[in-house]
Amino acid sequence: GAVVSQHPSRVICKSGTSVKIECRSLDFQATTMFWYRQFPKQSLMLMATSNEGSKATYEQGVEKDKFLINHASLTLSTLTVTSAHPEDSSFYICSARDLRGQVYGYTFGSGTRLTVV
Amino acid sequence: GNSVTQMEGPVTLSEEAFLTINCTYTATGYPSLFWYVQYPGEGLQLLLKATKADDKGSNKGFEATYRKETTSFHLEKGSVQVSDSAVYFCALGGASGSARQLTFGSGTQLTVLP
Numbered sequence: 001g002a003v004v005s006q007h008p009s010r011v012i013c014k015s016g017t018s019v020k021i022e023c024r025s026l027d028f029q030a031t032t033m034f035w036y037r038q039f040p041k042q043s044l045m046l047m048a049t050s051n052e053g054s055k056a057t058y059e060q061g062v063e064k065d066k067f068l069i070n071h072a073s074l075t076l077s078t079l080t081v082t083s084a085h086p087e088d089s090s091f092y093i094c095s096a097r098d099l100r101g102q103v104y105g106y107t108f109g110s111g112t113r114l115t116v117v
Numbered sequence: 118g119n120s121v122t123q124m125e126g127p128v129t130l131s132e133e134a135f136l137t138i139n140c141t142y143t144a145t146g147y148p149s150l151f152w153y154v155q156y157p158g159e160g161l162q163l164l165l166k167a168t169k170a171d172d173k174g175s176n177k178g179f180e181a182t183y184r185k186e187t188t189s190f191h192l193e194k195g196s197v198q199v200s201d202s203a204v205y206f207c208a209l210g211g212a213s214g215s216a217r218q219l220t221f222g223s224g225t226q227l228t229v230l231p
Contacts, residue, residue, distance in 0.1 A: 043223045111160035
């Protein structure tokens with residue numbers, strides 16, 4: 001089946017530094033990937049839609065200058081949290097959809113736990 | 118716009134009990150419906166899906182039927198196990214072939230006691 005690899009799984013960084021999270025589709029091409037944020041014991045909130053070769057589409061209220069998304073190839077999207085602050089600490093999850101067929105549906109990465117200290 | 122309303126938890130059951138987690142949706146067109154499961158500290162795993170009305174998704178003893186007349190996709194399992202303890206998310210996506218993002222319900226925490 002379709003596999004999405006996300007790393008790092010956990011990262012601790014100092015306030016003011018930047019952190020990059022990678023999301024790779026391992027056995028399929030993903031022209032579109034999605035980035036979600038999940039607060040403790042809450043549902044997933046869509047942050048942005050990452051489009052290969054073009055600018056990401058951000059949801060209302062998400063700062064595009066803070067959460068930089070790059071989708072340079074058909075198998076890789078990155079999310080960079082710039083000048084991180086403690087309130088950015090969260091669980092970030094990416095997903096992609098294999099459009100070769102409908103069998104796999106949406107596939108999620110394993111998530112990244114970001115802690116800003 | 119699209120929305121998903123999911124039964125709030127937490128839900129606590131004894132092993133071998135019957136499970137139902139309700140999910141209803143609002144959408145235009147012909148969406149696909151999904152149930153995802155999230156174990157502690159992990160990402161989401163697809164549990165089952167249905168892409169058109171009257172489809173039944175099933176996996177690992179879990180079932181859900183796409184009911185267009187009641188706009189529902191309730192998750193059921195006849196006999197839960199301790200290992201089923203997790204958070205369950207109902208989600209709505211684009212029609213088959215579209216790349217529209219998912220809309221999630223609020224999640225339901227399930228705890229199964231031995």
